[in-house]
Amino acid sequence: MFDENYKFTAVDRFLKYVKIETTSDEESTTFPSDPKQLELSKLLVEELKEIGMQDVEMDEYGYVMATLPSNVDKDVPAIGFIAHVDTSPAVSGKDVKPVIHKNYQGGDIVLPGDPSKIIKADENPELKDMIGFDIITSDGTTLLGADDKAGIAEIIDAMNYLIQHPEIKHGKIRVCFTPDEEVGRGTEKFDVIKFGAKYAYTIDGSTRGEVEIETFSADAVVIKFHGKNVHPGYAKGKMINAIKIAANFIDMLPKDRLSPETTEKREGYVHPTSVTGNETETVVKFIIRDFDADKLKEYESMLKELAEKAVANYPGSSFDFEVIEQYRNMKYVLDQHPQVEAYAIEALNRLGIKPIKSAIRGGTDGARLSYMGLPTPNLFAGGHNFHAYTEYIAVQDIEAAVKMIVTLAQIWAEK
Missing domain, CATH: 3.40.630.10 (Zn peptidases)
Incomplete structure (x- = not known):
């Protein structure tokens, strides 16, 4: 032709x-x-x-x-x-x-x-x-x-x-x-x-x-951990360091699954892309991906549960949890x-x-x-x-x- x-x-x-x-x-x-x-x-x-x-x-x-x-x-x-x-x-x-x-x-x-x-x-x-x-x-x-x-x-x-x-x-x-x-x-x-x-x-x-x-279907997740900052010279029993809360949370993420470096083909992942902040507020941003859109909700629920555990380890702290739909x-x-x-x-x-x-x-x-x-x-x-x-x-x-x-x-x- x-x-x-x-x-x-x-x-x-x-x-x-x-x-x-x-x-x-x-x-x-x-x-x-x-x-x-x-x-x-x-x-x-x-x-x-x-x-x-x-x-x-x-x-x-x-x-x-x-x-x-x-x-x-x-x-x-x-x-x-x-x-x-x-x-x-x-x-x-x-x-x-x-x-x-x-x-x-x-x-x-x-x-x-x-x-x-x-x-x-x-x-x-x-x-x-x-x-x-x-x-x-x-x-x-x-x-x-x-x-x-x-x-x-x-x-x-x-x-x-x-x-x-x-x-x-x-x-x-x-x-x-x-x-x-x-x-x-x-x-x-x-x-x-x-x-x-x-x-x-x-x-x-x-x-x-x-x-x-x-x-992939895709969402973004933004988690803001709120601590309490006090002058470090007088912080005993008072400071709640939001950076440490975020670090505790990140350390609880799965090590051998659900990340870009451990998945392939049709496996989805949960991927932290940035950490910014200070003792008062630290923000962790994620992208969430899976071919099955329903699984995004499962991943987001997992992240919310881990955030709740991290905050429980630091009494007096709190967090905000936002999901932003990207594409399907x-x-x-x-x-x-x-x-x-x-x-x-x-x-x-x-x-x-x-x-x-x-x-x-x-x-x-x-x-x-x-x-x-x-x-x-x-x-x-x-x-x-x-x-x-x-x-x-x-x-x-x-x-x-x-x-x-x-x-x-x-x-x-x-x-």
Whole structure:
């Protein structure tokens, strides 16, 4: 089906995008969290116009949206493709220098800008399926930015292909490139009604063939321990040190289960992320995760019981306990729209790519969008080792993702 003479543009676009710093800022209260992201967003507006997309605009928050009109005369649901412009603040994304390792023949990949940064073959089993591929990395002094500049490049190239091949029938397609996904705010200002798609896909997954329809359900818990501060020179029998109450509480957490470092696959966890305070008040913050939303209540009850025990050990102290709902497993929504996953799997099968159904031990913009009325699973973009100096992606996987998007658009029109 795919035109063998088509010259892919995704890799060239990707190599250009990664050189633009778009790190988001988790401490910022502005939106987007860092205006540097807008530099790439403005470029994307121009590129979408250049390939012939319509209704191209960037709104006041930095969301870039565009339309590829339907070329069929029957009623086809509008579908959307979404990726994010920002990169993780965990590793620098400034002055990225991409390196292409052509015709990979196995073994470790030493990154030339910092030879201590090595993509080790025994730690990256996906590499065994990339023999003969051209692998893109950074030089080792920054992350690469495949998460998710690869997804952006793939979506634009797929739209370019469809525009250049009008014989391929498709319904209305909407694309959106969002800011601040990496700091959990990617959907904060997203206007589902304005976007105008009935279903969507984020192109933000990893291994070729991934179809992710399930995420953790997530809550945050904030526990404030209240003590009593007295001048330490005269504190005997009077001081109640909130720091020690919090330490006693933390020491009671399970040591061999229910933590990120002791769980995998479908196991949930209870994870303290920060401790701040003084003798008078100490605050312990948690994130709580499980694929089964009902288990979150069990974990939260456990934390409350442990807090009660800690306070009982320090008579005269008290605590406040707050639960903040974050997001829920998108599977609960997507199960009501099985065709969204089914068409993605069919697209992969048509391309000879083995579908990999996986559950995300985290969240995606798709999880939030699904509960905002836009069912949105996550599909592979091809990158690996996200948020790390050792991030990498294969040229061949970038081009496979372009084909997947094109094929998926065609299947929606056929069905």
